[in-house]
Amino acid sequence: MWSASCAFGDIDNDGDVDLYVTRYVNFAPDNIKICTLFQNVRSYCHPNVYSSVPDILYRNNGNGTFTDVTRESGVYKAGNGLGVVFGDYDDDGWIDIYVANDATPNFLFQNKGKGVFEEVGLWTGTAVGVDGKPLAGMGTDMGDMNGDGLLDIFVTNLGGQTHSLYKNLGKGLFADATFASGIGEATLPYAGWGAAFFDYDNDGDFDLTVANGDVIDNAKLLRNDASYEQVNLLLRNDGTGKFTSVGPASGLGFALKKPSRALAVGDLDNDGDLDIVVSNAGATADVLQNEGGNRSNSIFVRTVGSRSNRDGIGARLKLSVRGKILVRDVKAGSSYLAQNDLRVHFGLGNALRADRLEIHWPGGPVEVIENIEANRILTVRQGEGAVRSVPFGFKQ
Template structure:
């Protein structure tokens, strides 16, 4: 019995060892040594304008393509019109590759002077190999195109993205999978500093008004036209716009493929109202399903003051979860992805509930702080009201930030007290940037303050754990590879990441994907799924280095899809391969050729055996897709002539006729009716082609559909 007890004790210690012997995470404030001299100015002078409470964000991004992350920090400014005081510039710091930075704002021409800055999104929107900047403001936003020589050009007007409202966060994503990064802009309130709003306060103390007193501003989705310009498609895509149904008072946004169907979805953290979850239908439109999905409210059904938002697979089940920071007395929210289209707020089960109850969270991130293979959580805290201590006994304006270590069992443990001197201080923290600025293999952070200095935190965790970082270079997909899903397996533990630099609060991050490997020296398997549908697999990758992966491999399948994407019919003629193969997101070569409106490739593929009725993962056949996306009458005629089924319904019940009627394509409606398209079919919302045409005011099409229906009734 004694020997058995000793054996059980040894077994317990062996299995407990990873938890108790984990390296203590350490972050060191290196702001001064690094040469960062940035200080945020909110312009507060007693007028209590609400924008003064939000602070600002920034971006870790490689401005000069030298392989090291540079830093862009957004400033706000003063409200008076004196040029000597109002001109508070943003700042661009070039990484000197020795742990220090140099301020190059003036020569780079990205100061954003005269604008009350809020946040920034960074990405290569024009696919020229240089990372650009989109700055959100209280007032007109600014798009800076990177010229590739450490200078930028303001192209806002020509690009058509100068939203003049009050924008908070923004993110670049390729929502329609055409290889060009689109832009989603989150807007907050309908508010003006020139309007004399009635004063707000508590117990006779004047303070900032609550956002519930103001109307929410609609978000915007700008589709990239591929020529340096964008089109506002907010309403037609179903995500907002003037007159749209969604006015959510948004502050944070993140894009990810939450249901693993290959198309990026959007999640918006809203203040004092339900959060928005825009599910990508795969046809250029979104559905808002936060209520159905269980991520609109807190675990007890309350709308919270959503500020920051982050996503990642914290429990290792292959599905992206969502973490949202909120106000004191609310707790933050951890929405666990159930893998069936729904989420569950498990903030208390994860041991993150009472720990956040008295704090006001803003910037946040799910990242592997100690390279043990599990995503940890950082929260930047600081109250909204600078006089909160005058009206509440236990709430404070300045608050400590928090760090939680993932225990690998679905729960977290707060390790703030052991994570370095920085966590013993209090501040009014706002935006948080995550990235490996010194390229040493662990994730560093930069935290901004409202009306205070930015702090650069170097990760100095002493650990024997290994890592790999993955940099993606798109060829057919967007050049940054944003939206690319990377799945890594090591020692039977699988981790999933997506390339997506925008999240947290008003901020953007290192676009490279970092994976902690624990003690393992090699990666067993790495799978890369590009938004083009290309899938690549690598085995036995060495640890402790950055691997750059370019889209496409040398397999016949990849060669087929690449030839279709770029329209190389001569290459296709030399292939002896099944032209009905599907890519990683369920598209056939024919569907891709239709998407590109490439009639010559379409005809070649059909002549060589392409099936015109194979549907993608969303149930869209090439016929449905060509009508919804490009309005190409010639290809539509060719599909029908080759046997395309005109009455096929996709996953949401839409038919080719419904799309044509809704979009007002009179010629295509006539063609479909000639080929016996059914006018009485209903989609998932109970709508017919007729009711859709009526809702859009397409009177000529309404007449055509009614006449066709009358003919059918008499037959």
């Protein structure tokens, strides 16, 4: 089988992380097919040429081994999975799973409790595009784009389709906000892969960055307007969930044209803002170092679990600053074939401290820390509170 992205999350709140692996198609050396388009131009086969396959969910046994629970957990459903992200979209304390599928409807697996799932993509409004048809889903991420405390969903698709943004309305329903948010116009020409919600300018709201590149290297022969090498996108959020492309004004890194694929974000130099790493097909990776985000203040939080998993994966953090509540999750796996910095980042704007931090540990009690100084990396150990606080740039 052809596996793709994976992600970790504690599906049953038993304190250890379980593993979800997407699988693309039923592809093997004995069923390779040769595909062409007009005039015998070489092309990759459409995924529908092969049969779709279910993804795999492994439950952690707590002793270093895993058990395949795909069927009994309710996620045994055929699709062409490429991207996956864990996130508690309905805020019920049980982590859910979203899967970006290529040319088949996307999956939203709602956790009904103790790791038993129901697929609810179609009736929640997150399975297809605005025209009701499946899109070519590649990468995905979840994040609160408009500050209402609810996780919204972003999905990258092939060029000519636009990438998708699903706005969480609460009560288990989503609205397609692709065009209302500005995402549609900004992404229409591009084939997207990796993507991340992140706050690059430290103003407290989630912006977006996307890795783009066409699927096939002879794309020009197939479409005159196509290009294998494409620029990547930086989409700035105005705080209400409206996005504007600002890549051209944000440095030479966003002027590069390459066949980009995976993308991850994290503070590589510990200076208080988020940098970007992008992998490219057949080329070296690019590191885009953020040199302006730290003009505003921020806080990073490293979670260390005790009763829950070691890294606190699946914890939900709520930071109160100047009457605004910022919601962030500790995630292990999202985007496309990528893993972001596990430390949780909060942009504070010009605030010099945060009033209150709530950490909702997976399956455990809420921990509260108050009066947190800005521009520091805070380590919180479950049950013990803040055990370390160092300024940005601190060297051991």
